[in-house]
Amino acid sequence: xxxxxxxxxxxxxxxxxxxxxxxxxxxxxxxxxxxxxxxxxxxxxxxxxxxxxxxxxxxxxxxxxxxxxxxxxxxxxxxxxxxxxxxxxxxxxxxxxxxxxxxxxxxxxxxxxxxxxxxxxxxxxxxxxxxxxxxxxxxxxxxxxxxxxxxxxxxxxxxxxxxxxxxxxxxxxxxxxxxxxxxxxxxxxxxxxxxxxxxxxxxxxxxxxxxxxxxxxxxxxxxxxxxxxxxxxxxxxxxxxxxxxxxxxxxxxxxxxxxxxxxxxxxxxxxxxxxxxxxxxxxxxxxxxxxxxxxxxxxxxxxxxxxxxxxxxxxxxxxxxxxxxxxxxxxxx
Amino acid sequence: xxxxxxxxxxxxxxxxxxxxxxxxxxxxxxxxxxxxxxxxxxxxxxxxxxxxxxxxxxxxxxxxxxxxxxxxxxxxxxxxxxxxxxxxxxxxxxxxxxxxxxxxxxxxxxxxxxxxxxxxxxxxxxxxxxxxxxxxxxxxxxxxxxxxxxxxxxxxxxxxxxxxxxxxxxxxxxxxxxxxxxxxxxxxxxxxxxxxxxxxxxxxxxxxxxxxxxxxxxxxxxxxxxxxxxxxxxxxxxxxxxxxxxxxxxxxxxxxxxxxxxxxxxxxxxxxxxxxxxxxxxxxxxxxxxxxxxxxxxxxxxxxxxxxxxxxxxxxxxxxxxxxxxxxxxx
Numbered sequence: 318x319x320x321x322x323x324x325x326x327x328x329x330x331x332x333x334x335x336x337x338x339x340x341x342x343x344x345x346x347x348x349x350x351x352x353x354x355x356x357x358x359x360x361x362x363x364x365x366x367x368x369x370x371x372x373x374x375x376x377x378x379x380x381x382x383x384x385x386x387x388x389x390x391x392x393x394x395x396x397x398x399x400x401x402x403x404x405x406x407x408x409x410x411x412x413x414x415x416x417x418x419x420x421x422x423x424x425x426x427x428x429x430x431x432x433x434x435x436x437x438x439x440x441x442x443x444x445x446x447x448x449x450x451x452x453x454x455x456x457x458x459x460x461x462x463x464x465x466x467x468x469x470x471x472x473x474x475x476x477x478x479x480x481x482x483x484x485x486x487x488x489x490x491x492x493x494x495x496x497x498x499x500x501x502x503x504x505x506x507x508x509x510x511x512x513x514x515x516x517x518x519x520x521x522x523x524x525x526x527x528x529x530x531x532x533x534x535x536x537x538x539x540x541x542x543x544x545x546x547x548x549x550x551x552x553x554x555x556x557x558x559x560x561x562x563x564x565x566x567x568x569x570x571x572x573x574x575x576x577x578x579x580x581x582x583x584x585x586x587x588x589x590x591x592x593x594x595x596x597x598x599x600x601x602x603x604x605x606x607x608x609x610x611x612x613x614x615x616x617x618x619x620x621x622x623x624x625x626x627x628x629x630x631x632x633x634x635x636x637x638x639x640x641x642x643x644x645x646x647x648x649x650x
Numbered sequence: 651x652x653x654x655x656x657x658x659x660x661x662x663x664x665x666x667x668x669x670x671x672x673x674x675x676x677x678x679x680x681x682x683x684x685x686x687x688x689x690x691x692x693x694x695x696x697x698x699x700x701x702x703x704x705x706x707x708x709x710x711x712x713x714x715x716x717x718x719x720x721x722x723x724x725x726x727x728x729x730x731x732x733x734x735x736x737x738x739x740x741x742x743x744x745x746x747x748x749x750x751x752x753x754x755x756x757x758x759x760x761x762x763x764x765x766x767x768x769x770x771x772x773x774x775x776x777x778x779x780x781x782x783x784x785x786x787x788x789x790x791x792x793x794x795x796x797x798x799x800x801x802x803x804x805x806x807x808x809x810x811x812x813x814x815x816x817x818x819x820x821x822x823x824x825x826x827x828x829x830x831x832x833x834x835x836x837x838x839x840x841x842x843x844x845x846x847x848x849x850x851x852x853x854x855x856x857x858x859x860x861x862x863x864x865x866x867x868x869x870x871x872x873x874x875x876x877x878x879x880x881x882x883x884x885x886x887x888x889x890x891x892x893x894x895x896x897x898x899x900x901x902x903x904x905x906x907x908x909x910x911x912x913x914x915x916x917x918x919x920x921x922x923x924x925x926x927x928x929x930x931x932x933x934x935x936x937x938x939x940x941x942x943x944x945x946x947x948x949x950x951x952x953x954x955x956x957x958x959x960x961x962x963x964x965x966x967x968x969x970x971x972x973x974x975x976x977x978x979x980x981x
Contacts, residue, residue: 361842361843362812362841472928473702474928502701502702503701503867503868503869503908503912504701504907504908504911504928505701507910507911507913507922508924510913510922511921511924514921529841529842530842530913531842532912532914533913535914535915535916535917536915536918537918555917556917559915569843570842570843573842573845573846574842574915575870575871576915577897579874579894579897581874583845583846583849584846585843585845585846586843586844589811589813
């Protein structure tokens with residue numbers, strides 16, 4: 318068994334309210350990612366996918382209570398607190414966000430901000446950082462002389478490229494991308510996705526891509542993880558998830574995507590996702606599910622194997638009596 | 651037959667001529683919309699598709715007389731919208747309603763749902779009593795599928811999901827019983843899982859005779875719900891036609907590129923065939939065909955000749971603005 322590059326183990330995030338109430342957002346999520354692999358993390362808004370990424374980066378506000386572990390090469394980066402996190406942020410894990418506009422200081426040139434990202438992490442002279450900035454811009458398809466320009470002088474798509482260059486500044490090995498193309502046009506989007514693919518192929522970067530756009534995952538990723546109400550309810554190789562979705566939620570999610578046949582009806586998912594804090598005794602998807610059996614309403618399904626590295630949390634897809642005892646994460650090894 | 655809405659040769663120019671920049675420098679006019687023509691019939695859904703900056707929102711704003719166009723005419727049920735007095739326009743406003751992309755911003759956060767939907771009735775003096783207006787509000791809520799409607803009257807916008815908010819904004823548009831609905835990216839801010847619900851709602855309204863103009867950047871949404879699609883690039887309609895023809899037999903290289911860039915539900919082998927660069931700024935309009943700098947099949951002529959839109963000869967009503975489009979003998 319080899320140690321994966323990134324392993325998230327039983328990660329749980331609660332937000333403590335001002336009245337000391339606890340809002341549960343992420344409930345025991347586990348996943349692994351190896352160098353060069355691309356995983357799409359999908360689910361409706363509010364399912365916890367962005368929070369999961371921010372927790373892995375150690376970027377959640379102080380009222381967030383995080384438990385579980387985020388291991389890079391088997392070393393838990395959450396264990397050492399903020400000081401240890403700083404050493405890993407940018408170098409092991411880096412992140413790009415949806416609104417690339419907000420990632421920059423509008424009053425300084427983009428080049429100086431990328432240089433700063435490198436100098437702050439130490440170990441590099443300003444001169445070397447400047448050279449690398451030009452290389453990075455070239456890598457993401459921006460003429461290096463534009464380093465002297467200000468953020469507002471870039472279009473949305475170009476700014477997302479610059480954000481990507483900044484994320485790559487300290488040679489991260491895992492890139493967390495939160496809806497990086499959502500604000501962009503299809504053509505820009507295709508360019509950014511092409512670039513992300515190139516980075517994973519050429520540099521062995523591992524990519525955890527949060528998106529609500531399933532076709533992007535099918536087209537770009539090796540793995541898919543489907544989140545619902547704070548949990549990963551199904552994950553596995555993208556071909557299996559796409560062609561034989563096992564969890565009813567995954568199946569319904571795929572049915573909401575307009576297909577190539579213009580006469581085919583597009584489904585919508587009835588109801589709204591529950592608040593993860595409520596934690597019903599049974600499956601949290603049961604109220605919206607079209608395949609429930611009795612057990613779904615009173616017992617929470619545990620992760621069960623569908624195939625090698627393919628797991629689903631569903632009583633119907635993985636009947637309890639045929640379910641071997643699987644600890645979360647085991648079948649990933 | 652008179653079209654419900656007929657837009658002819660619409661042009662919108664910003665800062666045209668008189669505008670002065672910092673230090674009194676004369677600003678070049680930016681032609682955001684140029685020679686745009688389209689029409690909508692009752693019971694028809696037309697989609698304007700294009701990248702951001704292609705002028706699609708500006709075009710519909712001018713079509714709804716929220717902006718003064720610099721060229722062209724907009725006729726609504728035969729009446730020239732930009733030639734009517736403000737008073738006449740007020741009456742026509744009831745007939746033309748708009749909904750916007752972001753239901754988080756388009757609903758007043760301080761008002762309850764009832765007040766939000768009732769507001770247009772008050773403004774237009776519809777309904778003689780509160781009870782009257784409440785009945786109309788309930789009817790509108792029913793129409794947009796918020797049931798039981800009574801349970802929504804006292805809710806605040808923040809208590810609603812994104813899909814419900816968009817339904818409330820559609821209810822506020824429908825309460826005046828308009829003939830034309832203009833929807834600017836009605837689902838792009840919403841979760842994928844609720845998009846189809848909103849689009850089905852619009853589709854149902856269309857079937858009842860409402861004419862709809864929908865602006866979207868999503869070709870697949872347009873393909874599934876629109877009768878006709880108009881593809882815009884840098885302020886111009888470069889291709890238009892029945893949705894099926896646009897999707898299965900696109901004639902303009904830009905439309906072809908857009909379709910190629912839409913992520914498909916299949917694993918891709920090899921790299922994406924991509925248009926390089928991005929659409930230029932409308933203030934730096936290329937010569938000749940505005941698409942030529944990015945066009946993979948451009949010939950010398952494209953640099954000088956600005957192609958007019960004309961029939962492709964493939965499907966009736968299918969038109970493209972490309973010198974290299976198929977030419978029919980009658981063309």
